[in-house]
Amino acid sequence: MLRRCLNLMLLAACAWAAGMAIADTDRPTKFTNRDTIGNTRHNLTQRQASGGPAGATMDSFRNDYEEVCVYCHTPHGANRTVTAPLWNRTMKTNTYQTYDLLGTSTLTQPVTQPGVSSLTCLSCHDGTTAVDSIINMPGAGRYNAAQETQETTDFLNSWNNRRGPDANVHGRLANTECVSCHSPAGGFSGLGATDFTVFAIGTDLRNDHPVGIRFPAAGPGTDFKDPQRRDGRMAWFDGNGNARPDSNEIRLYNAGGGDGYEVECASCHDPHGVPSAGPGSQFNATFLRVSNTGSAVCQSCHSK
Ligand code: HEC
Ligand code: HEC
Ligand code: HEC
Ligand code: HEC
Ligand code: HEC
Numbered sequence: 001m002l003r004r005c006l007n008l009m010l011l012a013a014c015a016w017a018a019g020m021a022i023a024d025t026d027r028p029t030k031f032t033n034r035d036t037i038g039n040t041r042h043n044l045t046q047r048q049a050s051g052g053p054a055g056a057t058m059d060s061f062r063n064d065y066e067e068v069c070v071y072c073h074t075p076h077g078a079n080r081t082v083t084a085p086l087w088n089r090t091m092k093t094n095t096y097q098t099y100d101l102l103g104t105s106t107l108t109q110p111v112t113q114p115g116v117s118s119l120t121c122l123s124c125h126d127g128t129t130a131v132d133s134i135i136n137m138p139g140a141g142r143y144n145a146a147q148e149t150q151e152t153t154d155f156l157n158s159w160n161n162r163r164g165p166d167a168n169v170h171g172r173l174a175n176t177e178c179v180s181c182h183s184p185a186g187g188f189s190g191l192g193a194t195d196f197t198v199f200a201i202g203t204d205l206r207n208d209h210p211v212g213i214r215f216p217a218a219g220p221g222t223d224f225k226d227p228q229r230r231d232g233r234m235a236w237f238d239g240n241g242n243a244r245p246d247s248n249e250i251r252l253y254n255a256g257g258g259d260g261y262e263v264e265c266a267s268c269h270d271p272h273g274v275p276s277a278g279p280g281s282q283f284n285a286t287f288l289r290v291s292n293t294g295s296a297v298c299q300s301c302h303s304k
Helices: 002-008 011-018 116-125 153-157 293-301
Strands: 234-236 251-253
């Protein structure tokens, strides 16, 4: 624990935690997963209208922009280096270890580096970029073009948390950072932090369902189902037949470059949360487009 404390340079909080009982079991999420992304773990302001995690613990580790969307989107000054919707996040150039490097004999389709509909997620989940590293902070004169591709600590430090202490550590979803509290081994779980170990997926994707992988020719006689609908950019399983890719429909992305329709993170997950257990239901806690009860996510694509 001492080493983790030193990594965080958080000696005051360490001393505080050291005096407390350390719980080594995970706790349930404090979010209700209902109605809006504001009630999910993708609300990084950590203050809900009713209840929810207290922000105080988090304030030293990430800027509290007080707006849910701004950690990912901005109406102006969005990232010009990626074709993601009004994207406000820093996008570093990383090389990922892709699933095909595992060398299973059964994989038939070409795999590329993750496409944009995975890179958006990986800009937090691979643990290389601070979760609060954005280009355009709320308020006037808080835009920094260099942030499109680099994380500038001075710029991030220029933000003042109104509702608590300022952040001088801008945490990443990585072991020595956010996960140093958010893990059973991470000393601070005695403060009530939930376990994020499996969600910090890193840049090694060999143990994850392949992304950046082409969807094979489907239909009768193959063991893939045919997405009924396609436009140039997307193919999707149009469950309700309305000819639109609804958020509760599994989809494939065609980012161009001749790679065709590919599986990406957002094929299976909607980062805003989907009430995928039916109308009025609780959001699926893991942001899945369809509930995976009975392996329904898998069977959207695989005929097995
Ligand atoms: C000093 C320890 C500490 C660090 C570092 C920390 N957290 Fe937390 N976090 C907590 C605690 C404690 C809670 C629970 C707060 C409560 O009980 O009200 C929490 C709650 C959360 C929650 C809500 C979890 C849920 O489902 O209820 C999220 C999401 C979260 N933190 C994200 C982060 C991110 C992202 C980082 C890195 C930028 C981070 N945390 C760094 C201690 C920490
Ligand atoms: C944790 C990051 C994150 C947050 C927070 C977030 N979004 Fe998104 N949003 C995304 C990603 C990623 C996409 C692209 C999904 C894809 O590749 O299809 C997206 C896409 C969108 C789109 C395009 C259409 C669609 O639904 O996919 C809209 C509109 C949108 N977001 C609005 C919002 C609004 C409004 C908020 C705040 C209430 C918000 N988002 C918060 C990550 C986020
Ligand atoms: C702004 C940073 C950020 C972006 C961008 C982001 N996430 Fe997250 N995500 C988090 C944090 C923080 C958590 C809460 C800590 C955790 O569970 O790892 C989280 C949690 C999750 C969880 C676990 C929820 C649960 O309770 O089981 C899933 C699944 C997830 N994200 C998927 C995605 C996908 C898919 C995308 C892209 C479409 C994405 N995220 C984009 C920061 C982000
Ligand atoms: C083929 C569908 C599919 C793709 C593609 C996919 N996921 Fe998931 N993901 C799932 C399912 C299903 C679960 C739920 C697993 C469970 O509940 O045990 C999940 C769970 C998660 C979790 C929660 C932690 C866990 O292991 O339960 C995170 C975080 C996550 N996914 C992020 C991502 C990111 C980031 C990507 C892209 C690199 C991605 N996912 C691509 C289907 C997918
Ligand atoms: C969006 C469509 C899609 C979804 C949803 C999906 N898969 Fe896949 N899956 C693929 C594609 C495409 C391949 C690559 C097939 C190939 O190379 O022949 C694949 C490959 C696989 C493989 C073979 C890997 C190998 O080494 O040969 C397994 C196993 C697998 N998926 C399991 C799952 C499971 C389990 C789920 C549900 C959690 C799931 N898939 C959901 C599209 C999907």
